[in-house]
Amino acid sequence: MKQKIREWLRRYLPAEVLSVAATLLAAALALRATGNGLSAALAGTWAGNVAYFGWLLGQDVWQTRRTLQASGRPYRWRTLGQNVRALAVEFGVAEVFDSLLIRPALLYYMPRWLGSFGTGIVVAKLLADVTFYIPAIISYELSKKRLRRFE
Template sequence: MKHRLREWLRRYLPAELLSALATLAAAGLVMRASRSGVRAALAGTWAGNVAYFGLLLAQDVRLARRARRQRGYAYTWRTFGQNLRALAVEFGAAEVLDSLVIRPALMYYLPRWLGHFAAGILLAKLLADVTFYIPAILSYELSKKRLRNFDDEP
């Protein structure tokens, strides 16, 4: 279990940190520009998503390139499609509920309830992450052998 926890932290923590920065920056900028809690919540949600999934995709592409190169194969558009499919399986169900309902609602209400915008946004992000990671990690573990094997011939 220690090995898996380390693997999950290595996989998710850098993306989480980048996502937190993007979330706070986008939500803060949009709130300052528009004075709209709804717009700020949506901007924070989507900026965090772009940063999070962008970094994970870049990591996955790098790992797949390395695995294929070691076997003497090129990284192709088909391999890139396999990277995208693996991410979709890993995060699909968790992401839909998270991005469309849970995270925006928490990012809208928690700053109001706490009376502090940045603290509310950060707490909302952390609470939403709990409901996000349980199905995401389960899907990741179930898909590792089948969707993340890049050693096969082209």
């Protein structure tokens, strides 16, 4: 189990760090620009998603390219499609609920409930991550056998 936890941390932790920074920055900029908490919640949600999934896709592409190059095969557009499909399977169910309901609601209400914008955004993100990672990790483990074999 320790090995699995290390694998998940190597995969998800750098993406999380980038996502937290993007979430805080976008939410703060949107709040400053609009004065609207809902705009801040949505901007934070989507900026965090772009940073998170951009990092993961970049890592998957880099790793797949290395694997293919080691065996003398090229990375093609079709391979990129396989990388994108693997991410969609890994995160599809979790992401739908997370981005459209759970995360925006928490990002909207937590700053109000806690009385601090920054603290509320971070706490909301951490709470939303709990409901996000359970199905995502299960899907990741299942997808490794079928969708992440490029040897």
